[in-house]
Amino acid sequence: MSAVHIENVHKSFGKLEVLKGVSLTVEAGQVVAIIGRSGSGKSTLLRCINGLETIQSGRIEVVGHTVTYTDEKLRALRKDVGIVFQSYNLFPHLTVGQNIMLAPRITKGVPKEEARAQAEKVLAQVGLSEKFDVYPDNLSGGQQQRVAIARSLAMQPKVMLFDEVTSALDPELTGEVLLVMEELARGGMTMLLVTHEMNFARSVADFTVFMHQGKVWEMGPSEELFSHPKTPELAAFVKSTLK
């Protein structure tokens, strides 16, 4: 069974059709990068996968859950699918530890001690063990983003979605975060990541998907895709961003 299965998905905002029939299958353990121009629908696609956006037609299935818009089903789905955004979205009134422990405790009823152990583990995974009791305010952007990843990991998701998680960061801080993601990829996590870091896509992603005008325009093994773009659109895109 594939981890993510997307079938002919259409999604409009009002009159604007953003996804015009997207199909995509990701197998468990694969890392897939999604690239494309601004506005091509990359974020929207990710958001559809964990049900933050409602699709008009098509079908999305994620690790056994068909995306259905009842609160119950969505919650069940989201326990298995983590998402990390560009803008971290940490809860500012909670410490790093509380940020991480909150969801497992209240949505899965994980006992306090266990949640704590789990939080310490994921925090170590992102290299921030010593920040357990610190408030997000007092962290750098890169550190905040790593905490956001840890928070998602604490839910023990089967699939992780990343939406331009480094684009708000300095080149240096970006490095820290990419390192964590590489680690996850090596650990066998199924990952979909929207990114502008072509080098990163190239080195980490098994496959890369190029979205254009609301469609999967071209896809294939990353190295191949970058070195031998088939469509002129991808060729132009690769050229402009590697400049």
Place this chain on the structure above:
Amino acid sequence: MSAVHIENVHKSFGKLEVLKGVSLTVEAGQVVAIIGRSGSGKSTLLRCINGLETIQSGRIEVVGHTVTYTDEKLRALRKDVGIVFQSYNLFPHLTVGQNIMLAPRITKGVPKEEARAQAEKVLAQVGLSEKFDVYPDNLSGGQQQRVAIARSLAMQPKVMLFDEVTSALDPELTGEVLLVMEELARGGMTMLLVTHEMNFARSVADFTVFMHQGKVWEMGPSEELFSHPKTPELAAFVKSTLK
């Protein structure tokens, strides 16, 4: 006479010494890129040059003005020194045209017609002639940044300072702005620019300054600096950012 002359400048925020004796001379018509890690004092240095920050010791002289902290002197200085920030900072309640015409009219008493002609000229220079009556809200980030540059240019400054003007932009939008800056450089404007775009620094700047720990750690002709870093710090920096 040099356009910018900085002599042993020290600057602290409270106890934190950010500039620890910076000296730098830029000749008229030169383009100088300033690079360095986050927190090394690049922005602070630029802000000291047009008097947005007060220095504790040392001397800064810009196109004949010694930086002195009286309102009069600062205004005189700022008529000759333009600065453009990462966050555009356009005036949201004014149209593009009004944004550009405001300062020349009220600070230099330029008559309305002349200010308008001037605004149209600089707007054409940044390739946005058709946006004269548009509000900043309705522009993309790259366009807003170009308007910010035009607004500075309308004051007919002798020196322009740019602080990471592209780092809030998508790679694509970045291109637009860099193009404008290249154009300015070719036109003979004296420019100091803080940038993360090594390729840009390399291709446009005559000299590059590497700041490290509040000091000018290394400087030289751009090509040479990048290809043959003398200090291990610069070597490491170049390596990490070109990754």
Place this chain on the structure above:
Amino acid sequence: MQYQFQFNSVLAESGFIMQGILLTIYLSIGSIILGSIIAILFSALRANGPRWVGGLVDVYVELLRNTPFLVQLFIIFFGLPSIGIRLTADQAALLAMTLNLAAYSTEIIRAGVDSIHRSQIEAGLSLAMTKRQIFQHVIIVPAIAKVWPALSSQFVLMLLASSICSFISVQELSGVTAIIEQRTFRSFESYIVATLLYLVLALTLKVGLLGLGRLIFPRVSGLSRVQVKGEAA
């Protein structure tokens, strides 16, 4: 006009005045606590409850904010007995202040809730939280932290407005000083004493709330403040 100030006859009643002060404090603190609880519940209902419940909350808020407090007080004290609910003057005062403060606070907290960025809600959703859990764990604390200054000044205004309760025989600070004034005719002295006492009470409350804010919202400084409309009772 040579007027001889004589505070002794007013100060002779200091025990009586003290009772008034205590009642003012009791009414203010009581209504602040109860009103805040109701306001939070109402905000939750408005955010997550069924549409019609949210609508009822809106009607409640608009009715109470746009009519005079005195009328509300009269309805509770004189009107409720006709449907069999008889409250003492002190109870009626506490109830009226609570309901009034709840309306204003609901509106203020709404501004705070609205100011919480959508991305925070999405983060909660993505972590499989229910709407109620999101409100409780993600939204309400930062929302209140953001509007804490506005809430605080509303609380102080309620303290000052509690004087209106003397209309229905509540012997709070202003009621007590009015009685003393009528007995002694030392009007200026009575009112000066009352004004100074209110000043002290209001400043104390203000400082206390500031401290409380620091205590319960240690991150309050890190959260940007929001503008809140209309903050007077």
Place this chain on the structure above:
Amino acid sequence: QTVQDIVKRGKARIGVLIGAPPYGSVDAQGNAVGYDADVTAIVGKYLGVPVEVVQLTPPSRIPALESGKVDFLIATLAPTPERAKSVLFTIPYSIFQPGIYAHKNANITKWEDLKGKKVGVNRGSSVEHELTSREKDLNLQIMRFEDDATVMMALFTGQVDAIAGPDAQANAAMKARNVTDYEQKFIFARQPNSMTVRKDQTDLRDWLNNVIYYIKLNGELDAVSRKWVGSPLPELPVF
């Protein structure tokens, strides 16, 4: 300030209480009317100068007098010794009889029957003082309201067991509301009311005493009483 000062100025400013019918009230145009207003007009006539009637609330009566906003008060104030330490009173020009009012079924005929009961009273009145003096003995629960109308409202809505108040006002209220199940239980005092002047206006006080004496004799005050209280002017005590 003397009478001459007022006459010289050519205008008298007299403070009256409004909001306590039938002594002081307003008409639908907002003009002061009532017992006090009529007496004011008579006093103005004898002063021989136009009168500016200044309408006052209970808490602003004394400050208006002491700050010189008015020359004197004709504002239904009871001359008590404690108050007289602050101002000067004339001999009384009106009188009413404070009584206890309660529901018909209530078995109250004397003070003792009020033991432990809730009794409402206007907090700005001298009646309140009377009640307070018995508070301890009778274990009264005195509830002091803003004005007479609020006191009556408390009685009618059952928020108090009984009220203490001027007969004229209680009667007016019961008549206006057309209530028949409340009644006067007993009268416990006679409360005369005086005009009020500042400590230094002895000359004015003497002149006003003279006027009161005069209009008592010539029947003018009796006419006012018949008009507003509905009964002939009773004997007014003097001091």
Place this chain on the structure above:
Amino acid sequence: MIESFGWPEFMFLVRATGWTLVLTVVAFLFGSIVGGAFAIMRLAQSRILRNVASVYILVIQSVPVLMVLFLSYYGLSLAGFDIPPLIAASLSLGIYVSAYLAEIWRGSIEAVPFQQWEASSSLAMTRGQQYRYVILPQALRISVPPTVGFLVQLVKNTSIVSVVGFVDLARAGQLINNATFQPFQVFGSVAVIYFLICFPLSRLSKHLEKVLHVGRTH
């Protein structure tokens, strides 16, 4: 004399509403001018000015307006300054209004991102020019909803002027009730009139909040 609550008495309420409105408007205008000055003082570079302004705001917000009016009207008379009631009422209410508006407006000015100050000073503007052309126009938009919101409260709070002899809406209601003993009709009407004034203002403030929030960048 008023016997019962009827049409003439209702018209009496309506006429009294005139005072409520007049005093609201006058106090608001006066309070705006003083409040504006204090808002700017509160943000001045001089520490003394800032402290003076904060103490003023803190104290005025902490005393009952009724007392302020009372002491300024009767108290100043004692001290030999005889001010007409309209002036006393306008001044006292205005002072009260000024403290709140100063706070609201200071907040609005502070809500303009500090980068706007930097950008304008980098363009060689004087502080006056920065306020005039860059900061105040933006602060104005931010401040309109809370200002209108405050105005709603002011309408009701003007009722304190009865202490200096004005018969405003609330006082008129009280007088009629004193004569008629019909509290529910009288105060019901009073509440309805207040509601008819305040509710549209509340709506307006909400509407402005929505409309004016678009058009802010960053």
